[in-house]
Amino acid sequence: MAKKGCSANCRRKKDTSTMEKLLRFIADNIVGEKTKVIQEQKDGEIIFTILVPQEKIGWIIGKGGKVIKAIRALATIAAINEKVSSRWQLEVSSLS
DSSP states (O other): OOOTTOOHHHHHHHHHHHHHHHHHHHHHHHHSSOOEEEEEEETTEEEEEEEEOGGGHHHHHOGGGHHHHHHHHHHHHHHHHTTOOSEEEEEEEEOO
């Protein structure tokens, strides 16, 4: 629950940071080292970008995209559970 006097934007920021933590936890454990997750807002949509070393992008994407699809599924469940009202998308990029 949001604190008294907190607007919808305040709650949304809290919710999305929960998703950011989840994505970072998943990526860190797949890659085996620290990764970064950047959260941006564009045109009313939240964009999460997972930044990993160039040589390990394939680990996050997986064969045939299976791993990234599973990550998106988990993030969707978290978004529904946290009642994130904005549209969101997930991207993967290199740290360079």
